[in-house]
Amino acid sequence: MNLKRFGYTACVLTPLLLAACGGGNSGSEGASGEGEYSNYPEQDISGVIQWGEGGATDNISRTVAPLVEDELGGSLVMENREGASGATGAQYVYDQPADGYTLLFGAENPNLYQVLGISERDYLKDFKPVSIIGQSYAGIVVNADSEYDSLEDLINYSSENPGELTMGTSGEGGLPHVASSMLQAELDTEFNQVPYNGDGPLATALLGDEIDATVLAVSAAQEYVESGDFKMLAVINDESLDAVPEAPPITEPYPEFEKYLPWGPFQGVFAHKDTPEPIMDKLTTSFEDAQENEEFQETLDNLGVEPMNIHGEEAIEFLEQNQSTSTWMLHDTGETETSPEEFDIPRVEEE
Structure with a gap:
């Protein structure tokens, strides 16, 4: 920190050095943009499970959490915030600062909230997928x-x-x-x-x-x-x-x-849509590496869960497919008055 201040003072006092500093601004700002988040996480991360204790999402989330802690170099404090078909937990995470310190451990339900009139929240519009852990049956x-x-x-x-x-x-x-x-x-x-x-x-x-x-x-x-x-x-x-x-x-x-078919529930981890990319990168890498753990893979296999371990565009494509299948299935069976079309959700065959 002292070196930074010295460099800044030298630039102000010496025109020659000012020109030199100006020449390096672009690279410096890029480095400081990365550096701003280089110490993440600097505090405990809250892992919000949108369902109660003992269910599939709870079991898988609590199994992977300590493995992620080892990769991330920080603590994940898990808590259950159930209610309203998982919308209580989803809304809570959405309302927190987009700083990577509150993550949603969820299932497939938010893909249906809008067509069912449960909540405005939506995985694809309000969150970024850190990881789709697995799909089960x-x-x-x-x-x-x-x-x-x-x-x-x-x-x-x-x-x-x-x-x-x-x-x-x-x-x-x-x-x-x-x-x-x-x-x-x-x-x-x-x-x-x-x-x-x-x-x-x-x-x-x-x-x-x-x-x-x-x-x-x-x-x-x-x-x-x-x-x-x-x-x-x-x-x-x-x-x-x-x-x-x-x-x-x-x-x-x-x-x-x-x-x-094929159709079924899935478990994933999500961050607020405005979470900075350097933090998303660190989270996705940590979750990706954690899921390679052999014991965790065996746990998923024993639970009848198909490991996926996907993120980024691949995860988004998976979410879009799941949302299309589930929302149109509900609409076609008369369970929703609102058509998925009103939320720009196409039928699977139209994608």
């Missing part, structure tokens, strides 16, 4: 003591007794809500939907027989299936998964779902 689950042993059993009863079965959801735009809309559109079912704050509370509700069924990310349901607490009647995919080989793909009894 959804499973339709019931309590192990349930009388329903197959998806056909559940669907047949629901069709014959509309509104009688309780389907736990994580609110509008959540995974169970979208999946239930798919079932309703294709199979003429009708569930009594009851909202909870994320996968963890949903699992607790199913354990306590508060609900008859729900749809969970395979990563959140797997431990309950393995322990014998839950039965997974089907995975919403066109082929079975190694993580839950006993669960048939939904296309096996109902091939009409093939047109929606």
Whole structure:
């Protein structure tokens, strides 16, 4: 710092040196632009998980956080801010200074907020993707003591007794809500939907027989299936998964779902849209390197999550594809009055 002041004084007092300093201004400013953020992070970073404890997003976020700390050279303090289908946490992060010290650990829900009228926030307009960690698959689950042993059993009863079965959801735009809309559109079912704050509370509700069924990310349901607490009647995919080989793909009894697939939840990390690029670069590099950890890769594999570890333009393209698929699927099944077109969201085939 003293050398800088000396250089500045010399430039002011000596015309010759002033010319020399002027000749180096462009390079100096570039260096100082980088240097301004060279010590980042200089304080704890807040990691805001938009769902409650115990769900897929919470589990994956808390697993990767200490690995990122090692790469970043700083502390990530994780907290859950659930509510309003994850919009509470998303809005909180958006309202904080765009300085890289508040990150959103989220799932797919903000891609649907606008068409559902939940929130103005949107991944593509309000945030920058630090990393899309992985994409997982959804499973339709019931309590192990349930009388329903197959998806056909559940669907047949629901069709014959509309509104009688309780389907736990994580609110509008959540995974169970979208999946239930798919079932309703294709199979003429009708569930009594009851909202909870994320996968963890949903699992607790199913354990306590508060609900008859729900749809969970395979990563959140797997431990309950393995322990014998839950039965997974089907995975919403066109082929079975190694993580839950006993669960048939939904296309096996109902091939009409093939047109929606591949589709499923994802987990990612996001920063405010105005976060400076040098900070974004450091964050993306740290998250990218952290996810190469072999134990973390094994964790994702065991949870039935397909590792992605993408950022930048690749992550943006993925978000656009996911948003198009999900919003138009909801609109076509009558779940949204507002067309995705009003938000300039094209159909997938029109991209």
